[in-house]
Amino acid sequence: MQRKRLIFVLILLSGLAVYSSLFFGITQMNPVHLVQEWISGTTSKAGLVLTNLRLPRLLLGLLLGANLAVAGAIMQAVTRNPLASPQVFGVNAGASFLVVLSLLIFPSLGTANLLYFAFAGALLGGVLVFSFASIRGMTALKLALVGMVIHLLLTSLTKGLILFNDRITNVLYWLSGSLSDASWLELRIVLPWSLAGLILAASLAKSLAVFQLGQDVAVGLGQKVTRIRLLAGISVVLLAGVTVAVAGAIGFIGLMVPHITRRLVGEDYRIVLPVSAVIGGLLLTYADVLARFIAYPYESPVGIVTSLLGAPFFLILARRQMKGGLR
Numbered sequence: 451m452q453r454k455r456l457i458f459v460l461i462l463l464s465g466l467a468v469y470s471s472l473f474f475g476i477t478q479m480n481p482v483h484l485v486q487e488w489i490s491g492t493t494s495k496a497g498l499v500l501t502n503l504r505l506p507r508l509l510l511g512l513l514l515g516a517n518l519a520v521a522g523a524i525m526q527a528v529t530r531n532p533l534a535s536p537q538v539f540g541v542n543a544g545a546s547f548l549v550v551l552s553l554l555i556f557p558s559l560g561t562a563n564l565l566y567f568a569f570a571g572a573l574l575g576g577v578l579v580f581s582f583a584s585i586r587g588m589t590a591l592k593l594a595l596v597g598m599v600i601h602l603l604l605t606s607l608t609k610g611l612i613l614f615n616d617r618i619t620n621v622l623y624w625l626s627g628s629l630s631d632a633s634w635l636e637l638r639i640v641l642p643w644s645l646a647g648l649i650l651a652a653s654l655a656k657s658l659a660v661f662q663l664g665q666d667v668a669v670g671l672g673q674k675v676t677r678i679r680l681l682a683g684i685s686v687v688l689l690a691g692v693t694v695a696v697a698g699a700i701g702f703i704g705l706m707v708p709h710i711t712r713r714l715v716g717e718d719y720r721i722v723l724p725v726s727a728v729i730g731g732l733l734l735t736y737a738d739v740l741a742r743f744i745a746y747p748y749e750s751p752v753g754i755v756t757s758l759l760g761a762p763f764f765l766i767l768a769r770r771q772m773k774g775g776l777r
Contacts, residue, residue, distance in 0.1 A: 456714060460728055467735040471508040472500060475742050476749075507632035511738050511752075512731035513644050514629075514697050517689040519730025520651050520723055522704025523711070527658040527719060528682045532767060533594040535705035536572075536690040540597050542701065543604035544575020545694035546625060550608050554615055562639050568695035572687045575604060605699075627700035627753025629738050640692045647688030651723055654682055658719040700753045702760020703730050709767070 473479045479496045487497050518536060525534035536542045548571030549564055556563075583596040612622055624631075657678045693700065711726045737755040744750040 453715075456725075460725075460732075463732050464728070467512075467732050467739075468508060470739045471511065471735050472504045474739055475504070476747050502634070503632070506634045506637050507629050507738070508735065510632040510637050510640070510696070511629050511735040513637070513640065514693045514700070515703060515731035515734030516727035517644050517647065517693045517730075518700060518703040518734070519707035519711075519726040520648060521686045521689040523708035523719070523722055523726045524651055524654070524658065524682050524686055525704070526708050527661050528679055529593065530661065531593055532709065533705070533764070534597075535702070536686065537601060537699065537701040538594060538597045538705060538764070540575035540579045540600035540604060541572045541686060541690045542575070542694055542699040543601045543608070544573070544578070545569070545571035545691050546699045547571055547604045547608045547611075548574065549695060550611050550621060550625070553621065554611055564695045565639070565643060565692055569687050569691035572691040572694070573683075575600060576683065576686070623751060624698040626751035627698040627756065628749075628751045629697055629734075630749050632696075636696050640696050643688055643692040647685045647692070648727065650681060650685040650688070654678060654685070655720040655723050658682070658723075659717065662717050662719075698751070698753060700734065700756055702756050702763065703733055705767075706760055706763050707733060709763075 469481075473481060477496060477499045479500060483494075484497055484500060487494055521541075522535040525536070525539060526532060545568040548567045552559055552564060552567040559567075579593070579597045579600045582600070583593040608625065612625070657673055660673055661678070690704075707726050707730045708722065711722050711729055715721045715725050734752065734756070737759070738752045741750045741752045741755050744754070
């Protein structure tokens with residue numbers, strides 16, 4: 451019965467998210483008039499905005515939110531660290547750094563080519579964090595602290611590149627995380643990479659559930675730990691990298707959503723991953739709608755909204771884990 455209620459609530463929230471994303475914003479729209487236009491075959495300015503801007507933005511928000519949430523869930527499962535997420539572990543910052551650096555060196559790069567630099571940067575950020583955290587023994591808290599240091603370092607380097615090069619100052623808005631430039635072209639570019647990462651994550655769901663019991667138990671049950679971690683890392687790089695390349699470094703969704711999901715459905719990752727994907731997409735969509743009204747009639751980066759929600763969440767979570775014996 452609880453699962454049925456959850457499904458009902460998610461369907462209700464999804465409908466509200468779709469309506470809000472499509473019809474709330476600077477351009478005022480009347481759904482009834484749009485339906486009449488569609489039936490009559492005419493097209494107005496509002497109709498063009500809906501089909502060419504709002505609809506791809508909605509779909510991109512749902513997809514990228516799912517990417518970040520699933521990436522965070524995977525990282526928390528593999529590392530058994532409740533503070534893990536693409537942002538906290540330097541993955542987003544690494545992807546942003548190489549994307550900005552590539553734009554400085556190759557100004558004419560398109561989104562399709564930027565993806566590869568984003569993937570490489572996401573891998574760079576993750577490798578740096580795990581390398582430094584492994585010195586003299588890795589602990590959950592040490593991993594989180596090193597991750598934040600690497601995140602701040604790479605973010606500072608990225609902003610330094612932007613501030614000292616006038617040619618790329620326009621990416622400052624993107625760097626904060628934004629869906630305002632969403633288009634059907636971008637959606638077509640990121641869709642196959644996102645699906646690859648999500649399908650790979652789904653194939654690891656059973657193994658990730660075993661990981662929750664600890665590495666020794668996973669090995670005892672016949673799990674190939676190294677192989678699983680490698681595939682999980684590839685999935686995180688794909689999901690986080692493609693998101694940063696298109697929408698910038700949107701933070702905290704990968705941290706918050708897995709915790710919310712596990713509170714709702716338990717620890718079985720065969721359920722956690724798909725539910726996280728749905729909740730992540732909804733959270734980013736609602737954050738995007740809210741970002742349209744913070745400085746109305748101008749839009750604000752969606753990353754501001756997710757940070758306002760996520761920063762207190764991170765601090766509360768870190769405090770609870772330290773009280774619970776996280777060292």
